[in-house]
Amino acid sequence: MRSPAELDHVRWHDLTHAHGPAADVPDLIRALYADDGDTAEGAIQELYGNIHHQGTVYPASAPAVPFLAHAVRHVPGRRDELLMLLAVLADHDPEDTESPHWPGSSVAAICAELARVLPDLLPCLGDPARAVRRAALRVVAAVARLLPPEVRATAEHRVEELYATDPVVVVRADALVALSRFGREVEAYDSPFAEVRLAAAMLAAERSGPPYEKRLVDVLAEDGAEPDPGSDDFPWTGTWSSDEHLTRLLTRDVDAGLTAAARWIAVGDLGSRGSRLGRDILDTWRDREPQVLGLLLAALPHQRDTRGSARCLTTISEWVERLPEPGADLRDTLHHYAHTEEETAAPALLALVRSRDPRALELVLRNPGPETLRAAATSFPEAADRLVPLVRRTLADGATGNEAIALIDALARSGTAARQAQPELLDCLRTRRAAVVAARRIGRGGVVTPETTSLLHEAAQSIDPSLSAAAALALHQLTGDADPALRVFEGLLSAQGPVHWHLSSLQALGSAAAPLLPLIEPLLTARYEWTRTAAAEAHHKVTGSPQRAVPILAALIGATPVGLCALRALAAIGQVPEELRPTLRSFAFSPLRLLPAIPFADVHPDEELRTLARSLLSLT
Template sequence: MRPPAVLDGVQWHALTHAYGSAEDVPGLIRALYQGDEEVAGEAIYELYGNIHHQGTVYPASAPAVSFLAHAVLHAPGRREELLMLLAVLADHDPADIESPHWPVSSVAAVCAELCWVLPDLLPCLKDPERGVRRAALRVVAAVAELLPAELRFFAVVQLEGLYSTDPVPAVRADAMVALARFGREMPALDSPLPEVRLAAALLAAERSGPPYPAELVEVIAEDGAEPDPGDDDFPWSGTTTQEERLTRLLTRDPNAGLAVAARWITASDIGSRGSWLAQKIAETWRDREPEVLDLQLAALPHQKDARALAGRLRTIGHWIERLPEPGAGLRDALHRYASTDDETAEPALLALVRSRDPRALELVLRRPSARMLEAAAQYFPGAADQLIPVIRRELAAGATGNTGIALVEALAPFGTAARRAQPELVDCLKTGRAAIVAARRIGLNGIRTQETTDLLRNAAQSTDSSLSAAAAVAHYQLTGDAGVTLHAFEGLLSARGQTHCYLSSLQPLGSAAAPLLPLIEPLLEAGYEWTRMAAAEAHHRITGSPDRAVPVLVDLVGPTPVGLRALQALATTGQVPDELRSTLRAFFFSPLRLLSDAPLSGQGHPDEELRTLARTLLTVGHCSDREGQPDRSAAEPLR
């Protein structure tokens, strides 16, 4: 260990951390000794941000270790926080030490320093404060496989003592986990202490892998419903919290995870742990929505505050459209919450709308908001006579920003009925309120007046490139004259920037956009994958030939947002190369979700679209066994 008196002996200015020069590190370490709790806390916070930043360590991290170890023993207070900082600095996957880059890595240097000072820190395992003992256990476990034999033996002896005699069950459980890092497995599933049983079950499940044995699932369900509230202050290596570790483990086995979630919800869903676990399983695994929604419904009465309740309602709202016929019990519960005046009403009403319950429309009309009107239009497209007047009224009142955008977008499901809102759309274009989406809707409405075409022509010259593109295309849709559009897009495609955003809007022009091909064809080889995708899509729509587009699109197909868009574009070509079929089969038959569904965003289910597209494309180009029946080999699972 090194005291602060020798801090200046390190050339900190020549070392770096997350924010550049490490010359601020000595001052932060000295602040730990000032006897001011607030100052020390701020210094630790800063150290977490620079010498350890989002799981990464730097050249300045290792030289700080011996000084931090001295502060653990000699600075007033903050011992457990400093010990946890040392533990996370040394965080690594044991497999990393086999890497040829390990000896020269910053984390290897941190671990070497920690091994050197560890003998001085081992007395912290007997500290009277439980938090210090728990943090010290993390420090020992962080370098377990790197300790020399003598120190390793001494550390194991101390860990065994803690496991056998510590008065705090959580410390005993931690000692058992630390012993496992040294290869010592303790048979503790029948321990009288729930904390120890739970830790033993987690270790056994990690070793066995899914599907987990029933006896382990039973222990986790029974003993994990109400964890030690301080556990999340002491994460183990590779996790951010104990909760994350437990959730990650259970999510790997959906049957076990849902069984545990059900038990935890029955036991009052403390901290929303059961309902959160069920949500993570829905995000991770396909076709579990019915079970998950049943659990979310059961969890609603157990939520202790409005924020937790709103979270559960948002989860229901995201997945409920996946049910062909949402049950009456679920819809009635949503209606009760949606009829209130508190902060749970909005997510409940959105979920009720997505359940296609007719009562939702009445509530939306009673308390209209842009978001609810947009959702109601999507799920009740037959209610144009009721919704369009409200949308028009809100637009006429001067809606701006995201509110105005949502109101204009709400007109999309109504087809030709959306023409009733033409005056409000024209006013949006005039005043610059939601002008981009208004221009697009005007083009689709097809109502041509001199005023409208003049407005679009002027907007096509806007310095706002998105507005210019939307207005130029809308002008073509109304007039059939490609001149304005081609002039605008020549400038857009010649400039640097997000050209893929503009290319995608060229679809209505078809072959009329042919003069732009000299600008589009080089983009088929652009470095940015979104640009290549949009260029291939545009090239096919303009030329009608898939020859140039298909190779580009096939290369981009994958379980990513751009890969999904490439698959959508490929579907329009009607061509599916044979080499892509194994990928499509993997997309279709995967039990895991391959694309994130962003469950709180309300933006739909891209993974479902990926699966549907894969299924559709697998039938393209195959002969039929019978009239109208695709070849079964196209969709048979891999064996």
């Protein structure tokens, strides 16, 4: 350990942390000893923000360890917090110690320092405060495999004593986990303590990997139903709490996860554990919507407040369209919640619309909102004559931002010709309310009038590149005049910075964009993947030839956002290089979701990835 008197012996100015030079670290460490509790608390928070920032450690982190260890012993009121800071600083995968980068890494230096000061910290295992004992166990566990033999033997013996005799059950459970870091496997499924049984089952799940054996799943489902009230303060892995760790383990084995979620919901969905696990399963696994939405339906009566109910209903609204035929129980429940207070009524009504329940239409007409109108336009195309006037009126009332975008999209989904809603679209363009989307919609079937062309010409001069491009393209689509668009895109493609958005837009010009080929072709070899993707797609649209585009797009295919975009472009071309078929099969038949959801996206990216892959595989 090193006392604050030695802080000036370290060249902190030459070390760095998350925010640059570490010159502020000495003052933060001194502040830990302040009589003012707020000052010490603030210092700990700042240390979490610089020497340990979002899971990353830095060159200044290791030199701070012996000073933090001294503070642990001499600042009793902050002992548990300081021990936890040391534990998360030293957190690592034990297998990393064999990797080439480990010896020179910042985390290796931290662990070396912590191993040196650990004998001075072992008395904390006998501290009267259980929070301190729990935090001390995590410190021991962090470096258990890196301790010299004598220190290791002493530490392991102290941990074993806690496991056998500590009066607090959660401390015993923590001690069991710490023993596992010493390489000990303790059979504890028959322990009289649920917390210990749960810890043993989680360790076994980590060791075995999925699928988990039945008795392990039974313990996880039975003993994991009630949250550990202190788990958020005592993460075992990085900044994961033990509850989060349990959820991650169960999500890896979908059948075990569904079993546990059902059990947790059946006993009251305490802390929303079961419904949260269900949401994680939906995000991780394909084709589990029927089981999980059934669980969320069962969880609704157990929610303690409207926020919990709203979360369940929002998840149902996001996935209900994936059900082949939403059941009557689900639809009746959604109809009930659609009549409740606003926080739950809005997602319930949206879910009811997306479930195609006829009762939803009347509710939407009585209480219209942009998102529900857009959803209703898709679910009830036969009601366009009732929906479209309402959409137009709501748009004319001054909707802005995402609301205006949703309303314009509702017009498109209802099959409304742009000429029918042209007055509202022109007003959006004039007042710059969702002007980009309005210009695009006008271009797809608007009526050529002096007012229309004048507003589009004006918008084409905008300093907003997206608006100028959309307006110039709309002029071309309405009048056939490509010159405004060619001038706009020549400027956009010649500018510094990312150009892939503009390349994607100009595809609407088709062969009329041929004068821009000298600007497009060099971008086929750009370093930025998004630019190469958009350039290849644009080149094909302009020239009609797939020869140069297909190899570029095929090389970019992957389970990534840019890979999905390249796959979309390849599907539009309709060619599949033979060497791409194994990758496409993995996309088409993976049981796991390969891409995460994107907020406000109409189609889940993973669903699109699977659909496109299957479509391309069907090509001969």
